[in-house]
Amino acid sequence: MVEAYDAVDVIRIKRDRQKLPMDAIDWVVDAYTRGVVADEQMSALAMAIFLNGMDREEIARWTQAMINSGETMNFRALSKATTDKHSTGGVGDKITLPLAPLVASYGVAVPQLSGRGLGHTGGTLDKLEAIPGWQADLTNDRMMEILEDVGAVICAAGSGLAPADKKLYALRDITSTVDCIPLIASSIMSKKIAEGTGALVLDVKVGPGAFMKKEADARELARTMVDLGTDAGVNTVALLTDMSRPLGLTVGNALEVRESVEVLAGGGPSDVVRLTVALAKEMLEAAGVKDPDVEEALKDGRAMDSWKRMISAQGGDPDGPLPVATDTHEVTADEDGVMTEMDALAVGVASWRLGAGRARQQDPVQAGAGIEIHAVPGDKITKGQKLFTLHTDTPDRFDRALDSLRGGYTIDPQAAEGTGARDDVVLDRIS
Template sequence: MRFYDLIIKKRDGQELTKKEINFMIKEYCEDRIPDYQMSAMLMAIYFQGMNIDEIKYLTMAMVHSGKIIDLSSIPGIKVDKHSTGGVGDTTTLALAPMVAAAGVPVAKMSGRGLGHTGGTIDKLESIKGFKTELGLNKFINIVKKVGASIISPTSDLAPADKKLYALRDVTGTIDSIPLIVSSIMSKKLAAGADAIVLDVTTGSGAFMKEYKDALKLGKIMVDIGLEFGKETVSVITNMGEPLGFAIGNSLEVKEAIEVLKNRGPEDLRDLCLVLGAYMLELGGAAKNYEEGRKRLEKILKEGTAFSKFKEMVAAQGGNPEIIDKPELLPLAKHCTKIKAVITGYIQKIDSQLIGESAMLLGAGREKKESEIDLSVGIILKKKVGSKVNINEDLAEVYYNDSEKLKEAKNKLLSSFVIGDKKPKKIPLILAAISKEGVKEFR
C-alpha cells in the first residue's frame, strides 16, 4: 500500500477503508509518512470530508495509537466532560466538584491554553502547590477517595492526535469537522470514561462560528460516542460573548469559587447546572435532566460542592486555604480601566478579541512553548444588552508589563460594539443532542 495513492483517492472524493486509515495512522506515528504528505491528506479531508464510517475508523485508529486508560477500579459510572473551547470558560473547575458531590466520579484529563482560549490546567496551576502531573495510580486513588481529580494528559494518550493537531495548526486544517471529531473523541475514548457530555460552543469565541456547523459537529460526536458504546450528549452553547466576567487564569479560579459559593455570574452558573444535570443523568444519579439540575442547585446551596473542591485541591497538593481566601491567588501589580467612548447599549462583545487581548497581556500562549503569566487578565464590567454611559467602565485590565498593555487595550476597546437600541439577547443554551435526537431551545 502506498500513501501517495491514498492521498489521490481522498483528493478525488473517494471513501477510505478501515485498513487504509489504520495504515495511515500507524505509518505516520512511526515517522514513515513525512509531514508534507500528511499535510496533503489533511487538506484533501478538509475539502472532501469524510463519511461516518471513515470518521469512526479514524477515531478508532487514533485511540489505539497509544494506551487506553482503565478506570474500572473506580466504582460507579465515570462521566467525562469536554468543551470545544471558549473565552472565560471556567466550567470544569466548578463542574468537577459539583458532580462529584452528587456521587458521580469525575476522572478528568484537561489541556493547557493555546491561542485565545484558556486551558483548565493553567488555571489550576495558579493555586499554589496544585499538582497536575500525577501518576495514573495516584489519579485513580484520588478519584476513589475524593470523587474528582483533574490532571494533564499522559504522553501516551492518543499520541496520533498530538502529531496531527500540531500539523493541522500550521496547515489551515483546524476547522474540519471530521478532524475535530476524531481529535476530541479519540482523547475522550482513550481517557476511559463510561459516558461523555460535550459542550459544543458556537459564535465569535468558538471554532464553529455558525450554529448549523456546531449542530452538525455535536450530532456526529454523539453518533461516534454511541458507536463506541459510550452514552454521549452534546450541548450547543452560545460563545458570542465571553462566559462570566473574568478572563485570565487566577481571575477565572476566583470566579469558579464564587459559583461554588452559590454566587458568581448567572451565565457561568447556569452553564454549570445544565452540563452538570446531563452528567448526573448519564451517571445514574438523576432520573432525568430536571432532577439532576434540582440536585445540583441544592448541592450549591448547601456548600457541599465548595467543600469538595477544597478536598480535591488538598489531595493534589494545593493549599486549600486559598479556596477560603481567594485574595491569596496571584494578582498582577497594576490595574487600569477601559471606558466607554459613547452612551448606548452593548450590542456585541467579541470573544475572540477579548481572548486575544488577554493573550497579549501574557495570560495565554501564542506558541505551545510560550510562558504564561497566571496573574494577569481582564474583568468585564458589562455584558451584551447592558446600558452604558460615556466614560463608564467597560472592563478592568490587570497587567504586569506596560509594553504589552497598549496593544491589548486597543484590541479590548475594539471588542465592544455600542449602539442606540437594546439588542435581542441570544440564549446561552441553544440545543441538546442525545440518542433521542435534537432538542432546540432557540
C-alpha cells in the same frame, strides 16, 4: 517489514474523492505514528480530507486507529460510575472548575483530563496552576486513588493516550487543516474514548469566540462527535452553547479561578451558573443519578467541600492567595447609552495579549493577567462608567490589548435597556 500500503496510493484515493478502505486507514495512522509516512505525505492526506471529507464509517475507523496508536485507560476498578465533560473552548470558559467538584459531590467519579490554552482560548490547567502548589501531572495510580476518595480529578493527559493525535494535531496546526470537522471530531473523541469514561457530555461552543463561528458547523461537529461516542459504546450527548460574548465576567487564569470559587460558594455570574447546572444535570443523569438538585448542591456547600478536597489532593492550597497582576488599566465609556454587543474574540485576544495566553505551546503565561468585565450587553451605560479592567505584569502590553478591545463592544445611545442581553447560554441539545 513489508508495508501493507503506500502513502501515495492512500493520498490518491482521498484526492480523487473516494472512500478510504478501512485497512488503509488503520495502516496510514499506524505508519505515520511509526514515522514510515512522512509529515509532507500526511499533510497532503490531511488536506485531501479537509477538501473532500469523510463519511461516518471513515471517521469512526480513523478515530479507532488513533486510539489504537497508544494506551487506553479504564475505570472499572472504581466503586463509582464515571462521567466526563469536554468543551471545544471559548473565552472565559472556566466551567470545568466548578463542574467537576459539583458532579463529584453526588458520588460520581469525574476523570477530567484537560489541556493548556493556545491563542485566545484559555486552558483549564493554566487556570488551576494559578493556585499555590497545585500539580497538573499525576500518575495513573494516584489519579485512581483521588477518584475513589474525592471523586474528581482535573489533570494533564498522559503522553500515551492517542499519540497519533498529538503528532497529527501539530501538523494540522501548521498546514491550515485544523478547522476540518472529521479531523476535529476524531481528535477530540480519540482521546475521550481512550480515557475509558462511561459517559461523556460535550459542550460545543458556537459564535465569534468559539472554534466554530457558524451554528450549522457547530451542529455538524456535535452530531459527528455524538455518533462517534455512541458507536464506541460511550453514552454521549452534546449541548450547543453560546460563545458570541465571553462567559462570565472574567477572562484570565487567576481571575477565572476566583470567579469559579464564587460559583461554588452559591454566587457568581448567572450565565456561568446556568451552564454549570445544565452540564452537571446531563453528566449526573448519564451516570444514573435521577433528578439531581444541583442548584442546591452549589448553595449548601457540598460542591465547595468537593472543590477543596480535589485541590488539596493535587497539592494545592484551596485557601491560598491567588496571584495578582502588578499593573491595571481601566477602560471607561465614552458616551451614554446601552451596551448592545460584546465580541468574545476581541476580549479573548486582548486577554491573550496581556499575557494570559500563549502563541506557542512552550510559551509561559502570566497567572494574574486578564480582563475583568464590568458591564454586559443589555446594561444601561453612563459616560465615564468603568467597562473593563485590564491586568498584566508587563504594562507595555496594554496598548496592543486596547487595540483588540476597540470595536469589540457597542454602546448605542438610542437602544432600549435590555437590548442584546443574553437569553440563554444553552442553544440546543444533541443526543
